Amino acid sequence: MLHQILNYILNLHIDTDADHLKRLDGQRLNLFSFSIGVILIFNSFRDLWFGFENYFGVLFILGVTSLILFFFTKVRQNSLACLITIELCILVVFFFSSTSGFENGMSLYYFPLLTSPLFIFNTRKTVKHVIIIFATVFILFLISHYYDFRIFSIGKMGNLEFLKNQRLITFIMVFVALAIIGYFIMLKHFTVLELYQKLLRSEKIISDMRTKLNRKDDLDLENLVKLAINDDIAFIPKIKSSFPNLYANLMEINPNITSEEFKLCALLKLGFTTKDIAEYNHISVRTVQTKKSRMRKSFGISADTDLYKWIDTL
Template sequence: MKEKIKNEKTKLLSRTIITLSIIFFFICVADFFFSSKKMLLYPTLTALIFNLILLFNINKPVIEKLSFADMIILIVYFSFLCHYFSLDLFFVPVFCLLYLYTFFLFRDIQRIILFSLIVISITLLLFFFREKNNMLRSLGDSSVYIGYLRATATFAIGLLFYYIADFWLKNKSLAKESTHISKEKTDSVKLADIFESISRRDNSFMPLFLTVNPAFMNKVRERCPKINDTELEVCALIKLGLTTKEIAIATNSTYKAIESIKYRLRKKLDLESGINLMLFFNEL
């Protein structure tokens, strides 16, 4: 299960790196050909190169340190981009993405450092937001170029949100699966203990049985308030799949005595003779 979660984390990381690398490449191309000052070229090129380094080391032990360094570069890069690319609507989703990726991909001190950087970046952006200046436009870049950057950013934000949502849902599903498997293993161990206690014939199986089936006794008593403890014990053994002969051995009784108890149970529970008691108790 841990391996599956690790694979999902690697998948998220690789998809994100590939997407960012493609986006950064197109921003570099657009900035080189259409920007008057080429202001985004060098920072974007730096982010692109580091993402490519990350991509080529995706399955190596050094990936964790590289991912941490890459996230620092991305926080600084997006802080720069948001400020000079006119904050407006991109401010919230960009930093939500940075927060989510930091939360899911990092732990302990790395997460604290990255969260602190994000908070500092947001604080600085809020401080400078009052200027409301679009540096790109003031440098004479065309509205087509600025529109291209906005469209590219919108596409990237949507895709990266999809990746993190998909990762979260799959992780949630794997966590439920892991809990279910763990519960099945625990129940299996408890059942083994129950059958071991039955084989010892020391009357200690009932408390163990009730740990696996805590509501069983109450359900039977609701259906039949007059049932006694011996009959309840037989009900539990029937539910576990023991035959009349096996129940007689487990309870130090005779075959005829258990048959008599079964007959009384049918009467008290108002069951027809053709109804299988084990199926009845399992469905109760």
């Protein structure tokens, strides 16, 4: 049940035919906007419980806005709409942080608002949005500082015990928000790094394969390796068409060859290492080694025979 809900959140309005990086980026933004929306709405009802109707209204509106960005992907993908939303949040923080002095700790909310655009705006074209947001926070903070954070006033209502601990509660909430944003930024960094490493590895595999085959134009190795790295179901048909004699030769040796054994042979044919096969098929290195041992028995390959040299002879 939870897995289905998570998949729904991740893949809402995600184009399955989109580029792998764009798809991952969209999934992260889905989870980010949904998480922030839920947290804001939860905190709004907390403030309502303690009698802070004003805080409740503001946090609830911001939470609903975040969920709108989640459910309406076209709005979220509009960088101007995201910029306006963050600017509105900054104005809200500016108002509440300037009502009862710096000691209320509300100005701490500026920090997650400064961090969020670093995750949301990630292209050269949207760098200007980040600059606008940073400039807005800087200017508004200086204005609040000049007036000793006592520009506006609201009715004093709510739980007195909550008021005494407001700064601590604000710090905890900001800490949680920064932790969530930091998690998504790190996740994005690791994803990009992983894709870059895959690209470098695929280029080496392609280069080694071309040198070995001495073929430059008549074999679509780029697409073949890409399918293998992404563990795409189209890999098997593609390898059969690219190496038409491979499957037939393997069938002569072992007529009972399984699809898994053929896939392993195909990956070995392309020069994938044990580590490569484990990583791209999402299995452990030990599992790959076990598969190799079973394949040796299935095809009668001696232990001192190099599997890569053996597959190259077919």
